[in-house]
Amino acid sequence: xxxxxxxxxxxxxxxxxxxxxxxxxxxxxxxxxxxxxxxxxxxxxxxxxxxxxxxxxxxxxxxxxxxxxxxxxxxxxxxxxxxxxxxxxxxxxxxxxxxxxxxxxxxxxxxxxxxxxxxxxxxxxxxxxxxxxxxxxxxxxxxxxxxxxxxxxxxxxxxxxxxxxxxxxxxxxxxxxxxxxxxxxxxxxxxxxxxxxxxxxxxxxxxxxxxxxxxxxxxxxxxxxxxxxxxxxxxxxxxxxxxxxxxxxxxxxxxxxxxxxxxxxxxxxxxxxx
Amino acid sequence: xxxxxxxxxxxxxxxxxxxxxxxxxxxxxxxxxxxxxxxxxxxxxxxxxxxxxxxxxxxxxxxxxxxxxxxxxxxxxxxxxxxxxxxxxxxxxxxxxxxxxxxxxxxxxxxxxxxxxxxxxxxxxxxxxxxxxxxxxxxxxxxxxxxxxxxxxxxxxxxxxxxxxxxxxxxxxxxxxxxxxxxxxxxxxxxxxxxxxxxxxxxxxxxxxxxxxxxxxxxxxxxxxxxxxxxxxxxxxxxxxxxxxxxxxxxxxxxxxxx
Numbered sequence: 132x133x134x135x136x137x138x139x140x141x142x143x144x145x146x147x148x149x150x151x152x153x154x155x156x157x158x159x160x161x162x163x164x165x166x167x168x169x170x171x172x173x174x175x176x177x178x179x180x181x182x183x184x185x186x187x188x189x190x191x192x193x194x195x196x197x198x199x200x201x202x203x204x205x206x207x208x209x210x211x212x213x214x215x216x217x218x219x220x221x222x223x224x225x226x227x228x229x230x231x232x233x234x235x236x237x238x239x240x241x242x243x244x245x246x247x248x249x250x251x252x253x254x255x256x257x258x259x260x261x262x263x264x265x266x267x268x269x270x271x272x273x274x275x276x277x278x279x280x281x282x283x284x285x286x287x288x289x290x291x292x293x294x295x296x297x298x299x300x301x302x303x304x305x306x307x308x309x310x311x312x313x314x315x316x317x318x319x320x321x322x323x324x325x326x327x328x329x330x331x332x333x334x335x336x337x338x339x340x341x342x343x344x345x346x347x348x349x350x351x352x353x354x355x356x357x358x359x360x361x362x363x364x365x366x367x368x369x370x371x372x373x374x375x376x377x378x379x380x381x382x383x384x385x386x387x388x389x390x391x392x393x394x395x396x397x398x399x400x401x402x403x404x405x
Numbered sequence: 406x407x408x409x410x411x412x413x414x415x416x417x418x419x420x421x422x423x424x425x426x427x428x429x430x431x432x433x434x435x436x437x438x439x440x441x442x443x444x445x446x447x448x449x450x451x452x453x454x455x456x457x458x459x460x461x462x463x464x465x466x467x468x469x470x471x472x473x474x475x476x477x478x479x480x481x482x483x484x485x486x487x488x489x490x491x492x493x494x495x496x497x498x499x500x501x502x503x504x505x506x507x508x509x510x511x512x513x514x515x516x517x518x519x520x521x522x523x524x525x526x527x528x529x530x531x532x533x534x535x536x537x538x539x540x541x542x543x544x545x546x547x548x549x550x551x552x553x554x555x556x557x558x559x560x561x562x563x564x565x566x567x568x569x570x571x572x573x574x575x576x577x578x579x580x581x582x583x584x585x586x587x588x589x590x591x592x593x594x595x596x597x598x599x600x601x602x603x604x605x606x607x608x609x610x611x612x613x614x615x616x617x618x619x620x621x622x623x624x625x626x627x628x629x630x631x632x633x634x635x636x637x638x639x640x641x642x643x644x645x646x647x648x649x650x651x652x653x654x655x656x657x658x659x660x661x662x663x664x
Contacts, residue, residue, distance in 0.1 A: 302495055304491045304492075304493055304494075305495050305497060307458075307463055307489075308489065309512070310463055311461055311462075311463065311482065311487075312485070312513065312515075313483050313485075313512075314512045315513070318512055322508065326497065326499045401499075402499070403543065
């Protein structure tokens, strides 16, 4: 049996454990929420003033009030068109991230595969998304498939790059420790590589959460008659600028909601980074 | 002669091949007896850490043989006959202190197949971290992190402890403190310890025997038996005998560098 340590203060050899943050919850709320909202309010006010002072016609730029009215009056139509965009963005986000994570895991365990496929992935990335969109519509038809594919494609690349980096970021000493413990490749992955990669994965997913909405939107410009992308194109041609701006506000709200969801998930799962 | 726990016979190690090959170790022969505290000391890049990794079966020697408790290092690694303490604690930041100490029990299901000799909580207590069981590594100081990593190395009750400059990154006050803790743990567990260090007083204070390494390629240039009484107390460092040993080691290191 081991003798235990003589009674003694445990923190004699260094600093005490980190004290809880000195900033209060109220101060955090002010900095995180109130300040950006204030900036947005100022921008809207400036927008309104500019239209009046410069006498800009409403079909070029609508007033903030008319955009607000469009949001309320056309809410049924906006909602109806928001549903397909949300489905496509979420589907593309999930698909793109899953494929990217799987590819990153394969790359880290097989260097030949990485050398063969990584440049191809980079090359695909350089193709302009507006050019790929019609090609996907030709191949996959008019349904959800081409939109999900494009949202997935736009999501894929940042996650692949970050995930490969994240899996490689594991502490070399932790990897050596796993070797000393005769851990299997699966165990090394589960105990060290996967958790090490999570902060990288989440920073990629934060980018993807908004860009997947962008992907779905671009895909809806062609070959469809529903979705916020379609609504944006339609209202632009019809000079219904107030509704166009309302559609933009809804799109932005969806992207922000996704971003927020990913951030909450990160906050819950990556506790040790806080 | 007591039982030999670790036997190195003509061990050499070359990294890489061809004209770019780097000889790290050349012809190292040494024995460490069961229960002994052996220190390896020498300048940076003399292969001390490489030798430790060869014993731990992290690297394979290019020449010579190593036996750990009568068998190849791989057998000892699979049987968890040694614990390894790294220079930087190498804790998993997403696990609290207790979960870090328990990691070796989880990997390979070791804890399910063997009765752990000491509960992880008791080991945290042994290294003086009672009350910090659920602290995460980033909430702990460097010295506390290194204590967690020592508890982690001891959790499967290994008969051998391999320590690679474990206190090298710590300030002197913390280092002295942990030296005392390590001697206490060594006395309590009877573990064979191989301890790599840069510090002459640390080597003299802790060990029974010091192997002095010379550079390029690394080899043992001198062996000094430290016959100071145990248990050792900090006041020992002020005695003339202690000074004679540190002076002898200093001379041996100077000679090995110019050789």
